[in-house]
Amino acid sequence: MDVQPSPTPHPPPTVQQFTATASPWRRVTACCAGLLLGGVSVVVGCRAADVDGITPVPQLLAFLPWLLVPAGLALVLAGVARWRVGVLWALVALAVTGWFVQPYGAQSSPGRGPVVAELRVLTANVEFGGATTDLVEAIRREKPELVYVQECEYTCSSALAREIPKALYPYRRVVDSGGAEGSAILSTLPLRPAPGIASTLAMPGAVARIGDRDVRLQLAHPLPPVPGGVDSWRTELAALRAYAADIKHQPAIVAGDFNASQDHAAFRAILDAGGLRDSAAVGGAFRTPSWPSGASRIGTQIDHVLTTDDFSIRSARFLTLSNTDHRALLVELELHRG
Numbered sequence: 001m002d003v004q005p006s007p008t009p010h011p012p013p014t015v016q017q018f019t020a021t022a023s024p025w026r027r028v029t030a031c032c033a034g035l036l037l038g039g040v041s042v043v044v045g046c047r048a049a050d051v052d053g054i055t056p057v058p059q060l061l062a063f064l065p066w067l068l069v070p071a072g073l074a075l076v077l078a079g080v081a082r083w084r085v086g087v088l089w090a091l092v093a094l095a096v097t098g099w100f101v102q103p104y105g106a107q108s109s110p111g112r113g114p115v116v117a118e119l120r121v122l123t124a125n126v127e128f129g130g131a132t133t134d135l136v137e138a139i140r141r142e143k144p145e146l147v148y149v150q151e152c153e154y155t156c157s158s159a160l161a162r163e164i165p166k167a168l169y170p171y172r173r174v175v176d177s178g179g180a181e182g183s184a185i186l187s188t189l190p191l192r193p194a195p196g197i198a199s200t201l202a203m204p205g206a207v208a209r210i211g212d213r214d215v216r217l218q219l220a221h222p223l224p225p226v227p228g229g230v231d232s233w234r235t236e237l238a239a240l241r242a243y244a245a246d247i248k249h250q251p252a253i254v255a256g257d258f259n260a261s262q263d264h265a266a267f268r269a270i271l272d273a274g275g276l277r278d279s280a281a282v283g284g285a286f287r288t289p290s291w292p293s294g295a296s297r298i299g300t301q302i303d304h305v306l307t308t309d310d311f312s313i314r315s316a317r318f319l320t321l322s323n324t325d326h327r328a329l330l331v332e333l334e335l336h337r338g
Contacts, residue, residue, distance in 0.1 A: 022296035026081040033086045036070045040093050043067060050265045052234070058225040062300040062308075064263040065101045066285065068094060103281045104262045105271050112310065113318075113337035115209030120144035121279075121305050122319075122330045123255040125221075128179060129156035130323035136163045137230050138319055139186075142330055146208070147186040148255040150201070150221045153178050160184060173217075175202035183219050183256075197239050199223075200232070203256070210335050213310070216247045220256035220304075233259065237266035244274025244306075251310035251335065252276075257291075257326060261300050276306040279331040283316030290318055290327045304332045310338055 043060045044067060046053040052061060060067075071093040078086030122144035124135050128151055136159065139147060147169070149156070157176050164186065171191035174184040183202040185191070189210055194217070197206040201221040208215045222236035223229055237260060244254065254276065260267035262278065270276065280286060280301060289299025303326055307313065314332040321328055 012145075026083075029077050029081040030083040030086055033074040033081065033083065033090070034046060036074040036077070037089050037093055040067050040071045040074070040097070041089075044093060044097050044100070047263055048096065050226075050268070052230075052265050055225075055227045055230055055310060058230055058233070059227075061263045062302065063298075064259050064261075066298065067097050068101075071097055073330065091153065100263065101287075102258065104268055104278075105281070106277050106309075107282055115312075115334045116213060116337050117335045118314075119210065119334070120330060120332050121146045121148070121253060121255060121307055123148040123150075123257075123303060124149040124319075124321060124328035125257040125303065125324060125326035126156055126321070127151055127324035127326065129153045129159075129182075131321040132156045132159045133235050134321035134323070135328070136160070138295065138321065138330075139164060139169075139309065140180065142319075145188045145210075145329065146217065146255075147184075148217075149184040149186070150219070150257045151180045152182040152184045154182070157182060157184060160186065163255045171208075173204045173206045175204050177202060179212075180221075183221060183316075185217060185219055191196065197236075197243055199236050199239065203240075211253075211337075213251055213338070215310075215335070216250055216252040218243055218247075218252065218254045220254055220258050221246060222259055224259040234266055235263075237270065239274045241266070241270045244270045244276060247308070248274050250308070251338070252308045253305065253311070253333075254304040254307075255329075257303050259302055261302055274306070274308065276308060277313065279305040279307060279313045279333070280316045280318075280329060282313040283331055285316040285318060285329075288327075290317050290329065292325045293320060293327045294325065303327065303329050305329055307333060311335055 052058045074089035165176040169186040169189040189208045191206045194207045206217045225233040290303035313332045316331040318327040
């Protein structure tokens with residue numbers, strides 16, 4: 001009896017072989033899947049490589065969780081087209097994207113030693129002063145000890161001086177300027193001057209006396225990564241990274257509109273350099289969008305309150321203010337003796 005040799009398994013067809021042999025509608029469907037997967041792979045690949053890339057990658061990285069949508073659609077298209085390589089590619093893209101959706105950095109909030117002070121910190125981008133009225137109401141209602149305000153132009157700084165009594169917030173670090181360049185730090189706690197960070201949009205600094213400890217305060221507001229402005233965005237985030245490295249072994253609160261999310265390598269470098277933790281991620285508001293405020297679900301979190309591990313983070317929540325494209329962020333902290 002003749003023994004027939006077992007058939008040799010054939011490898012899955014390459015893209016070229018598939019498009020050459022498949023029917024026209026399957027070719028079109030597979031090509032659509034390939035285009036979607038190509039775009040997703042470039043962005044997720046930059047995330048995996050810990051780089052921000054060039055336009056449009058930095059802009060798309062801000063919305064990385066939403067890449068699950070085109071990757072999922074590509075999986076469906078590849079399945080309909082019976083393109084096995086495409087199905088595998090889509091599954092890998094979904095798995096890698098899902099992995100990076102998880103919080104970055106330390107998620108515990110231990111603090112060290114006994115608690116010496118409890119405080120609330122509020123940060124708000126009021127968009128050229130437009131949300132100043134709502135900000136004043138939020139300050140009166142929430143009574144934060146520290147307030148960081150971005151895009152506080154002349155009418156905003158005047159309103160804060162007029163509507164927020166010096167008796168309640170006697171300590172202030174205000175940079176008066178027009179447009180988006182003005183900024184302010186308001187405090188119920190004693191402040192003394194400290195160098196800020198050189199930048200296009202004002203980023204003032206201060207030192208607060210909280211309990212029996214000196215705490216470094218730094219407002220963050222680097223330029224956004226608009227097309228043509230990515231290099232400036234990187235430069236100013238690098239300045240924040242250098243600041244974070246300098247204060248690594250000191251109590252510090254760095255807060256504001258970072259124009260960057262945890263999916264940007266330049267932002268993660270700030271966390272790593274200073275051993276900082278993102279209050280929203282630890283305090284229960286991870287991935288809650290802060291911009292654009294008009295989108296209830298679709299958006300990105302670029303407004304942050306970062307703290308050293310001298311603080312434990314009790315809670316974090318976002319507040320909606322009218323006439324601004326950002327949500328404000330309110331966090332409750334405890335400072336430990338260390």
